[in-house]
Amino acid sequence: xxxxxxxxxxxxxGYLVHALPAIRELIAALPPxxxxxxxxxxxxxxxxxxxxxxxxxxLADTGLDIQGLHRAEDPVAALEGAAVIIVGGGNTFNLLGxxxxxxxxxxxxxxxRQGAAYLGWSAGSNLSCPTICxxxxxxxxxxxxxxxxxxxxxxxxxxxxNAHPPGHRGETRAQRLAEFCTLNPAMPVLxxxxxxxxxxxxxxxxxxxxxxxxxxxxQQEPRVFRPGPVxxxx
Amino acid sequence: xxxxxxxxxxxxxGYLVHALPAIRELIAALPPxxxxxxxxxxxxxxxxxxxxxxxxxxLADTGLDIQGLHRAEDPVAALEGAAVIIVGGGNTFNLLGxxxxxxxxxxxxxxxRQGAAYLGWSAGSNLSCPTICxxxxxxxxxxxxxxxxxxxxxxxxxxxxNAHPPGHRGETRAQRLAEFCTLNPAMPVLxxxxxxxxxxxxxxxxxxxxxxxxxxxxQQEPRVFRPGPVxxxx
Numbered sequence: 001x002x003x004x005x006x007x008x009x010x011x012x013x014g015y016l017v018h019a020l021p022a023i024r025e026l027i028a029a030l031p032p033x034x035x036x037x038x039x040x041x042x043x044x045x046x047x048x049x050x051x052x053x054x055x056x057x058x059l060a061d062t063g064l065d066i067q068g069l070h071r072a073e074d075p076v077a078a079l080e081g082a083a084v085i086i087v088g089g090g091n092t093f094n095l096l097g098x099x100x101x102x103x104x105x106x107x108x109x110x111x112x113r114q115g116a117a118y119l120g121w122s123a124g125s126n127l128s129c130p131t132i133c134x135x136x137x138x139x140x141x142x143x144x145x146x147x148x149x150x151x152x153x154x155x156x157x158x159x160x161x162n163a164h165p166p167g168h169r170g171e172t173r174a175q176r177l178a179e180f181c182t183l184n185p186a187m188p189v190l191x192x193x194x195x196x197x198x199x200x201x202x203x204x205x206x207x208x209x210x211x212x213x214x215x216x217x218x219q220q221e222p223r224v225f226r227p228g229p230v231x232x233x234x
Numbered sequence: 235x236x237x238x239x240x241x242x243x244x245x246x247x248g249y250l251v252h253a254l255p256a257i258r259e260l261i262a263a264l265p266p267x268x269x270x271x272x273x274x275x276x277x278x279x280x281x282x283x284x285x286x287x288x289x290x291x292x293l294a295d296t297g298l299d300i301q302g303l304h305r306a307e308d309p310v311a312a313l314e315g316a317a318v319i320i321v322g323g324g325n326t327f328n329l330l331g332x333x334x335x336x337x338x339x340x341x342x343x344x345x346x347r348q349g350a351a352y353l354g355w356s357a358g359s360n361l362s363c364p365t366i367c368x369x370x371x372x373x374x375x376x377x378x379x380x381x382x383x384x385x386x387x388x389x390x391x392x393x394x395x396n397a398h399p400p401g402h403r404g405e406t407r408a409q410r411l412a413e414f415c416t417l418n419p420a421m422p423v424l425x426x427x428x429x430x431x432x433x434x435x436x437x438x439x440x441x442x443x444x445x446x447x448x449x450x451x452x453q454q455e456p457r458v459f460r461p462g463p464v465x466x467x468x
Binding site: 008044045090091093094122132133134135136137138139140141142145146158159161163164165166167170171175176177178179180182183184194 | 242278279324325327328356366367368369370371372373374375376379380392393395397398399400401404405409410411412413414416417418428
């Protein structure tokens with residue numbers, strides 16, 4: 001498979017700017033004008049046309065021909081014809097629920113397994129996992145099941161940090177992930193900090209970006225990866 | 235109904251200490267030694283016996299006779315006999331999933347509607363709402379539906395704050411609640427800050443604690459309640 005899974009979209013440099021080198025590498029084998037589909041369904045407070053326009057603009061220099069999936073007359077055909085499937089961030093529950101209700105979840109998974117490149121950030125990275133059980137998002141809608149694309153054999157926690165505001169008495173991120181690992185002791189979770197991404201190319205995985213990333217598994221001490229090769233025994 | 239819904243359990247003063255005056259008021263009509271059931275199912279990384287012991291100790295001066303629901307030979311009978319149902323915090327998804335799987339969700343709701351006092355904090359406050367859609371917790375397990383006790387006609391967001399760590403590029407709390415209000419424009423959400431609680435006594439509602447609390451509804455500017463009477467048109 002050919003995946004680029006980003007923690008986040010925006011930085012001080014602008015929308016997706018920090019990820020452009022990795023995005024270019026993801027699609028390096030594709031001809032100019034290759035067809036891409038953008039899945040805007042994680043957007044809740046942003047209009048899907050506006051969201052698509054934002055992404056089209058941010059990726060203009062890549063030469064991809066990007067269509068919003070919500071505007072496709074035949075969404076299945078659009079996905080079947082796409083060389084790249086791009087899944088944006090927002091609310092993971094809305095993203096998964098929309099894809100499931102529209103019967104598109106399996107189509108996306110199959111296309112990526114067949115060779116379409118997959119670019120996701122935030123909710124789009126959660127979606128690539130076995131389940132959405134390690135999202136940070138609020139469960140504003142019931143997606144009728146937490147199973148997701150299952151492109152990876154482990155979980156990602158995007159926007160990973162264990163910082164929290166002063167006076168916070170709720171769970172910290174470390175506590176939330178410890179809860180997940182208690183209920184799911186055999187399922188690894190990679191914490192992707194802001195600015196980081198996971199590149200999957202065939203059987204190789206690489207941590208990209210400036211930061212280290214912890215891998216949680218059960219009650220073990222987290223294994224910390226530096227940018228570079230990543231190996232996860234799932 | 236007779237409810238006390240707290241944002242959080244712990245403060246610098248100790249476990250539940252900040253809430254003891256309100257808890258005494260909640261149970262003021264009960265005789266000494268009144269039977270109470272503690273529901274520890276939101277606990278994931280903490281052992282349910284330990285969790286129950288913590289709560290028994292914190293509430294020792296109230297005179298309640300508190301039993302952990304997980305230790306009841308007949309959980310339905312325990313709930314039927316309880317004058318007070320206490321639901322602790324932790325993970326809301328685990329709490330709801332356990333109650334649903336054990337067939338106890340409806341029993342709790344019925345008992346509280348019949349007059350049992352209800353004391354909840356954090357996940358226990360989320361549980362009292364129509365759904366758990368405004369929890370901050372990680373969806374570490376699928377509760378097989380987001381519908382909850384429905385004791386209130388609106389939602390609570392516990393640990394309410396819009397502060398976030400420096401460098402955070404994920405959604406803020408305000409953005410998350412705006413997403414909920416976009417998908418659910420007719421459902422109010424009360425943001426309960428740390429240290430606050432909502433007291434429901436018959437048809438009267440009171441915001442307790444030192445802080446103001448915003449009520450979100452659709453795209454309207456939030457209505458901000460000061461400690462004192464609360465009116466919510468749901």
